[in-house]
Amino acid sequence: MSQRCVLITGAASGIGLAACSRFLRAGWSVVATDYNEAAGLAQLPGWTALCQDGEQVHFLRVDVSVEADVAAAVAFAMERVGRLDCVINNAGIGGAFGPITDIEVDDWDTTFSVLVRGVFLGTKHGVRALKAQGRGGSIINTASIAGLAGGSGPQAYSAAKAAVINLTRATALELAPLRIRVNSVSPGVIRTPLSESGGHDVAAAMADLQPWPDAGEPDHIASVMEFLAGAGAAFMTGENIVVDGGLLAGGARLDDRIGGNPGARQLVGINRGSTGERHRARRLK
Ligand SMILES: NC(=O)c1ccc[n+]([C@@H]2O[C@H](COP(=O)([O-])OP(=O)(O)OC[C@H]3O[C@@H](n4cnc5c(N)ncnc54)[C@H](O)[C@@H]3O)[C@@H](O)[C@H]2O)c1
Incomplete structure (x- = not known):
């Protein structure tokens, strides 16, 4: 049987990109997927350089809000790699913003289709494969501290991430008898193109707010994902792990x-x- 296989969404940038590198270094087969095909293809040489053989990494263009795309990615893992052990539902966008009275319904729906439907579809099709193999597995969802309170993201983003946290809990209960663990990671502020897309100096702003002196980096999240995927987290399911440099520890x-x-x-x-x-x-x- 080949090495363990992880399917990662939103793999071409930021946290997903760091997760790809980490899992490849640890010897996993990685099916890296992203909406942005050019960005994903541009990462392939770097990923390949981390591999022990050329078949260890594959890139597929996948829109997580499209069921056929997600189903095809899972089928690819099963047919080409021959197994699936973990799905990391990580793809994300900042989504709709503005006063609640002015947000367009389509923009609201697009936000939820990526952040919530995307997690649902990755779970649905990933779990079908895990179930068929019959040896358990791990689903890891990228949530956010924005899902735990207001004030850390636009309304739609905040609501969608709260949904991800509770979808994680609900599916964890359902899938525990199958030994499929479902957990989420809630990053604080991590230096990625997404967090820096607002044009602010994020590092300077966080220097006052965040207790931990170092900036949040994508690998701070990827390392927790690697832990959640592995045997060290064998008894953990339904958990949301906050990784935020102590931001929420300060409460109000x-x-x-x-x-x-x-x-x-x-x-x-x-x-x-x-x-x-x-x-x-x-x-x-
Ligand atoms: N950066 C942060 O501070 C932070 C904090 C909390 C949560 N998050 C979450 O972490 C996850 C990763 O974000 P990031 O900061 O690495 O952002 P990023 O923009 O660097 O990477 C996100 C990736 O998702 C892809 N993507 C977007 N829509 C997609 C779709 N429909 N289908 C497939 N791929 C799609 C993008 O093309 C991009 O490559 C997101 O879910 C985000 O909400 C980030």
């Missing part, structure tokens, strides 16, 4: 606004609340 960041963190003002001591006991504080030198 009230400390910064209402002085709830005296330590930031070099004070150390104890607040005894409403006990009637005195608070104690001393200033650090």
Whole structure:
């Protein structure tokens, strides 16, 4: 039997591209797919250079919102590589933006067709193949911290990513008896063409917001995907892993606004609340 095989969507750029490199280096066969055929073909020589043999990587033009495309990619993996072990539903766009009163229905639907229907189709057809093989497998969906709260992306994007997180949970329950694990990864801000497409200096903006001092890179996400695909995650399913340099750990960041963190003002001591006991504080030198 040939080496394990992963099908990756949105493979020609950013996080998907980093995932391709990582899985190839780890010896997996990779069926890399993307809507942008020119970008995918341009990556082939670099991918091939990471391979032990020329058959280890294939590129297919796939629109994840088109069922026939996704079904064909899964069929390709089964026929050409001879097996499928993991599907990474990663393709994405920024999607519709603007005031909720002005967003065009078609733009809303396009957003959901890539971000949610795409994950559904990758899961549907990937799981059909995994089921037929009968030895379990792994589905990994790229969600976002935008799916966990408002304020980190446009409305449609935020709603679609929330749907991805709960689709992950629902399918994890359904597929656990088949030993097919389904998990999502929710990146924070990662330096990719997508996050930089708004024309902002993302790294500068994050320097104030993100606790971890280094910028988020595509391989920070790809490494978690590799973990989720492997034996180390054998008992993990239905989980959404946030990989955001500590962004969400800060929650509402009230400390910064209402002085709830005296330590930031070099004070150390104890607040005894409403006990009637005195608070104690001393200033650090
Ligand atoms: N970069 C970030 O900060 C960030 C944060 C959270 C979540 N994400 C998510 O990570 C995933 C990857 O994003 P990225 O930042 O690497 O973006 P990217 O733009 O660098 O790569 C996305 C890839 O998806 C492809 N794609 C778009 N529509 C497609 C379709 N219909 N069918 C097939 N492929 C399609 C694009 O051609 C592109 O190659 C997305 O799901 C995105 O929402 C990114």
